[in-house]
Amino acid sequence: MVAPRPIPHHSASSLSRRSSHASGPRPITREEYSGDATPSLLSRAGSPVQPLANEKVLSRKSSFAGQHPGHAYLGGLGGLSGFSSLDSRRELRHGSFIGSVDCGTTSTRFIIFDEQAKIITEHQTEYPQILPHAGWHEQDPVDLIDSVREVINNAIEKLExxxxHRDSVKGIGITNQRETTVAWSKSTGQPLCNAIVWDDTRTVTVVRQFEEKLEEEGIVVDGKKATGRDALVNITGIPLSTYFSAVKLRWMLDHHKDVAAAHERDDLLFGTVDSWFVYNLTGGVNGGIHVMDVTNASRTLLLELKTLTFHKGLLDFFGFRESILPKIVSSAEVYGEIAKSMESALTGVPIAGIAGDQQAALVGNKCFRRGEAKNTYGTGSFVLFNTGEEIVLSKNGLITTVGYQAGPNSPPVYALEGSIAVAGSAIKWLRDQVNLIQESSDMDMLAGSVPDTGGVYFVTAFAGLLAPYWDRSATGTLIGLTLYSTSAHIARATLEAMAYQSRAVLDVIENESGTKLEMLKVDGGVTNSDLAMQIQANIGGFKVCRPSMRESTALGAALLAGHALGLFGWDLNKPETLKDVNTADAYIFEPEIDAKVRRRMIQGWDRAVERARAWRDADNERELEEQEAEYEREEGL
Ligand SMILES: Nc1ncnc2c1ncn2[C@@H]1O[C@H](COP(=O)(O)OP(=O)(O)O)[C@@H](O)[C@H]1O
Ligand SMILES: O=P(O)(O)OC[C@H](O)CO
Incomplete structure (x- = not known):
């Protein structure tokens, strides 16, 4: 049997184009962008055919390594120095573009867009993931900022x-994996420990302690004591969970001597990844600014949603000094310029937009109106539903977050969010840990070789379950296996797991908002899979709209920066000014199964979730505590 076929919206050819270029739009040639149909100066200089405009390079080496002996990549600006001689031989054009740094959980990319959001060029690099124990996930902050330098410099190399000319890039926006927590020293500018990544679950015991504290002591709100889960949610829109930054920072303070000592002597700076980037990009220890945009701040468990300020009662509750905190800024304003010390090809260029990656995707998908929703399928999967200027608190497992704030004087736009911890990471798990596939792109072939999962369900609760279930003791559960089950059934069940979880989140959104979702806008790495998107339409029972240019997250940060700089007439408060942005070749997947089949499948999923829940028991918790004790012994604490 053949896998369900997506339905082309505009033209069938868009599908074949996609299959030859796994993501992004069709390649844009230099001639198209320079308007130069005659042989180029580059080719006159005898250079090889240049890489495709949307080519992605996933290694730490530049795509130019080995391609052009005269300009071999030397790393950082060294690689660019080869261009000074090239510059002198030819005239570079001066255009008007906007750049976007997009640092996801697994890789960083820098994309240069034109005013219609066509990609001029880009560069992407992966950085190391550090997984010291089960459930622990760290990244070296130095690797993160190095990756930013590398992608910018390599993209500029391609641009030239x-x-x-590099001065065509008028500004940059930044978008980042959220909640990931960085601690560094005010006096040296150096990180004090590895960053703890958003999906790290080591803080289970910290969460338990603070749950008890919340019940017993509570938080001081307006001079009065408020206790229980709702006390926290009413202020921040989010519950106590291993997911958010405050508990990660608390863990660092309790387990890293250097972090605790820096806190003690008032030498500690705390930030999310955006803060770390802006600090370094604007000069680091030599005058770098310490900021965090409102969308990232809304993931810390410290932000009061209605005032957009850090809440004093929460700082006391978690035991943090106020002086460690960054200044909260809007998502679109000029924060500073790239400093010389960054050794960047874009020295002096303004940084003018910041948003957490899921909020950036909301902007990049142009969900500016109340009731519009998007789902981004990257490492995790995140549905955001625009609720306008109203703070809506969910009663059924969604969280409330800042969607974006288009300038210091603009009102914030809020969103309801359904956060699903595991999406593409399950595909990576099949690839790297189980060796079921060699490449993520093998999923369609394998999962599409069977018409259904043969009764197999895979609850991919590797990091517990987030929305709408919020069960930290759930674990990954493969159920319904028989001797008939094959690797293809498991692969298909993995794709279905994402769709079921998104459906569950959207059910809550529909019920709470009273709005029936007709169409879901999607983006992120997993949307390269036609089958995953068709399965989403089938299980969701709604249309799924995938834009041809799928870098919506990066685009969102570019739109915020362009808006702040007054570029291209972009005005986020007037969506009509963005009508020509990323409009080509959207692709619609229509539901292709009937409601009865859908209902039966969803019932099966709900039963599977019940089996996965509450698996981690007291013994597992004790194991975690022993693991922590071992860590403390190793650290000499
Ligand atoms: N063709 C594909 N089919 C299915 N999954 C894919 C495909 N290409 C990439 N992915 C998945 O997309 C994820 C990466 O998406 P991305 O949006 O770059 O994530 P992040 O921003 O979290 O780093 C990976 O987990 C990978 O498994
Ligand atoms: O890496 P992503 O794109 O899955 O995004 C991570 C989220 O920001 C975590 O909240």
């Missing part, structure tokens, strides 16, 4: 190969 294409005949554009």
């Amino acid at each position: 190969w294409m005949g554009w």
Whole structure:
């Protein structure tokens, strides 16, 4: 049997184009962008055919390594130095573009867009993931900022190969994996420990302690004591969970001597990944600014949603000094310029937009109106539903977050969010840990070789379950296996797991908002899978709209920066000014199964979730505590 076929919205050819270029739009040639149909100066200089405009490079080496002996990549600005001689031989054009740094959980990319959001060029690099124990996930902050330097410099190298001067990039936006927590020293500018990544679950015991404290002591709100789960949710829109930054920072303070000592002597700076990037990009220890945008701040468990300020009662509750906190800024304003010390090809260029990656995707998908929703399927999967200027608190497992704030004087736009911890990471798990596939792109072939899962369900609760279940003791559960089950059934069940969880989140959104979702806008790495998107439409019972340019997250940060700089007439408060942005070749997946089948499948999923829940018991918790004790012994604490 053949896998369900997606239905082309505009033209069938868009599908074949996609299959030859796994993501992004069709390649854009230098001639198209320079308007130069005659042989280029580059080719006159005898250079090889330049890389495709949307080519992605996933290694730490530049795509140019080995391609052009005269300009071999030397790393950082060294690689660019080869261009000074090239510059002198030819005239580079001056255009008007906007750049976007997008640091996801697994990789960083820098994308240069034009005013219609066509990708001029980009560069992407993966950085190391540090997994010291089960459930622990760290990244070295130095690797993160190095990756930013690398992607910017390499993209600029490509841009100049294409005949554009680097001054064509008028500004940059930044978007980042959220909640990931960084601690560094005010006096040295150096990180004090590895960053704890958003999906790290080591803080289970911290969460338990603070749950008890919340019940017993509570938080001081307006001079009065408020206790229980709702006390926290009413202020921040989010519950106590291993997911958010405050508990990660608390863990660092309790387990890293250097962090605790820096806190003690008032030498500690805390930030999310955006803060760390802006600090370094604007000069680091030599005058770097310490900021956090409102969307990232809304993931810390410290932000009061209605005032957009850090809440004093919460600082006391978690035991943090106020002086460690960054200044909260809007998502669109000029924060500073890239400093010389960053050794960047974009020295002096303004940084003018910041948003957490899921909020950036909300903007990039142009969900500006109340009731519009998007789902981004990256490492995790995150549904955001615009609720306008109203703070809506969910009663059924969604969280409330800042969607974006288009400038210091603009009102914030809020969103309801359904956060699903595991999406693409389950595909990576099949690839790297189980060796079921060699590449993520093998999923369609394998999972599409069977018409259904043969009764197999895979509750991918590797990090517990987030929305709408919020069960930290759930674990990954493969159920319904028989001797008939094959790797194809498991692969298909993995794709279905994402769709069921998104459906569950959207059910809550529909019920709570009283709005029936007709169409879901999607983006992120997993949307490269046609089958995953068709399965989503089938299980969701709604249309799924995938834009042809799928870098909506990066685009969101670019739109915020462009808006702040007054570029291209973009005005986020007037969506009509963005009508020409990313409009080509959207692709619609229509539901292709009937409601009865859908209902039966969803019932099966709900039963599977019940089996996965509450699996981690007291013994497992004790194991975690022993693991922590071992860590403390190793650290000499
Ligand atoms: N063709 C594909 N089919 C299915 N999954 C894919 C495909 N290409 C990439 N992915 C998945 O997309 C994820 C990466 O998406 P991305 O949006 O870059 O994530 P992040 O921003 O979290 O780093 C990976 O987990 C990978 O498994
Ligand atoms: O890496 P992503 O794109 O899955 O995004 C991670 C989220 O920001 C975590 O909240």
